[in-house]
Amino acid sequence: MKKIPFLIMSLALCASVYSQQALWGGQEIISPEIHPDNKVTFRFNAPDAKKVEVTGDFLPTQKMKTPMGETDAPGSAALLKNEKGVWEYTTPQPLASELYSYSFIIDGLKVTDPSNVYMSRDIASVTNIFIIGGGIGDLYKVNDVPHGTVARTWYESQSLGMSRRLTVYLPPGYETSEESFPVLYLLHGAGGDEEAWIELGRASQILDNMIAQGNVKPMIVVMTNGNAGQQAAPGESPRGMYKPSFMGDTRMDGAFEESFPEIVAFAERNYLVKTEKVDRAIAGLSMGGFHSMHISKQYPDMFDYVGLFSAAIIPPQGDVKLGVYENMDEKLKIQFSQNPKLYWIAIGNTDFLFKNNTDYRKMLDEKGYKYIYRESGEGHIWKNWRIYLTEFLPMLFK
């Protein structure tokens, strides 16, 4: 053990209330413990609990009842109590390289792991995370490579009438560079915000690692907030610390798409960004795929690279601004007549939007519009969206 200087220790001992809390409040156990063979042990210190389970996406799915019927949900596994009152579960098999999420269920109560400070928020649900390396997961880790800058910044949207927050990735060396960079606009899904690709999508790690490998061109990535009624991620706007909800401020009425040139103009005013169509890409997941599809055809001179990840290709509806959504055939015709360098459609074969994407591709085929199609396993999950990003990035700006 490392020697702790006496006076440093005294700092720890005498500090009152919360620093003390931080020192003695934690559990003295390690969880999760990733073994050298990639089996994982979960531990929870609850001597008096009757039942402790772990639930997460490293386990086979199980059926879950929702207010609207049955659906797939992460499975669960029971921990066993050892002689010290610590509950334990070790996966019977090594886990494949991935980023996983999990929670504990203590006597029926879902809680986070008090031994693991690493968490992700998905809408109003906070779960712990861990990464298994040795494969795709290595792209999600912080590795010993040059790191880009991640900036949270704000732009004025005239059309939406508010200040709005953006997350911007600047490639390694950007600050002292004289050159300009191509730019990818990367859009989240319903329930997400400008933090989603960084927090759940590990976008900055993927960019750092793939740029270091030489497989991806150094680029700026602008992660927008696609909820036209929202200024910023929950907790980051004047609305304060409200409880996030799925629908929240999501609107699919065309207002965000129509406002998009403001974001492009902001990026070009504030950053060393190349301004030709050939240096601009747009991609998004689910609702962000819907946005990318509509924005790229609404502004056919803007993007030469388009990525639709599990795109919510659904008809516009309700109280929509028809401007963006009308004359779809005609706008697609104009967009594809200019031969975009890449129009990439990716979806999982169990995704609930699989048929919508199949129908959309059928239409593109009938018109003779060129695109590249990537079909993966599984469904509408972040695992797929991270993988799609790692596949999409190397095709850009080549």
Next chain:
Amino acid sequence: MKKIPFLIMSLALCASVYSQQALWGGQEIISPEIHPDNKVTFRFNAPDAKKVEVTGDFLPTQKMKTPMGETDAPGSAALLKNEKGVWEYTTPQPLASELYSYSFIIDGLKVTDPSNVYMSRDIASVTNIFIIGGGIGDLYKVNDVPHGTVARTWYESQSLGMSRRLTVYLPPGYETSEESFPVLYLLHGAGGDEEAWIELGRASQILDNMIAQGNVKPMIVVMTNGNAGQQAAPGESPRGMYKPSFMGDTRMDGAFEESFPEIVAFAERNYLVKTEKVDRAIAGLSMGGFHSMHISKQYPDMFDYVGLFSAAIIPPQGDVKLGVYENMDEKLKIQFSQNPKLYWIAIGNTDFLFKNNTDYRKMLDEKGYKYIYRESGEGHIWKNWRIYLTEFLPMLFK
């Protein structure tokens, strides 16, 4: 209730596994609920629990046993179960305007509030937070004012032999500004890192709000990682997602202080930073106060403004690089002979470092060195450090 378009709802219903999880996994209760009179209700849905308590710094402190004796710890209060199985507690009195932290204790088990996604990490301890407005807490909120940019970036430390992470606040309008800005270097305490002032200290909100009020000059704030053995905050370096510990990579051996000119040089190379002594400030809490004291006297031409917040003014010890710590009297003499514009010492009257600071001030008095002293109530807590920051900032660069 807001009308939810049918197809958006279908997105929610059919999405599988984790998005589903996010939708149906949360509890349908509001906690904490801040009432108009600033009383606060905490709620926890656990029909089968025997005892539910809330613990936090909004309650009077209580004595807590630690391995090294008794100390103050946040108090606790019992929740009562209502007819729906939801446990509730409402503070008997309105809470004063502040940022508060809390956790639940369910049958003896400390857990975060599953209804509140807003949390702070202090070393290995994660607690929920909420803000009561109407006073100092308004400076910690995100308000409808121009927002600066918060960038996480990396610099190469030749002397420490590693890439290291920095958090940088850039004032509103920075990106399109032609002018240069003064710069404050803001340092954390032992157990903290480059995230501490942003996450626990609400530094970006304080800066945004006070610059908007016109009380604080627009400035750049560079928040360093003062642990000489550490590249970045836990989870943000190649060390991965390890369990943070109090001592961790903290070193008080002079290496960080000696390396400081590298950080100043980096800031001046990468940002529009004024480079005169009169445009540079350094401040820190606890260990960061110790660092600020030593750095400002080691480099007497560097900083015209120095802030020591609950500074750990303790003798150097153990395996130290004497270069920084030797000839203290002589170095202080040089520093004060140049009449720094501000040398600000702040400490709480119950802080365990109170006597150390009193002794240090006595020595300064004997030598006739000028400083400003601010004594607050309470001890070695973030509440004080946030308040000190709000008091220190308006005195800078005037």
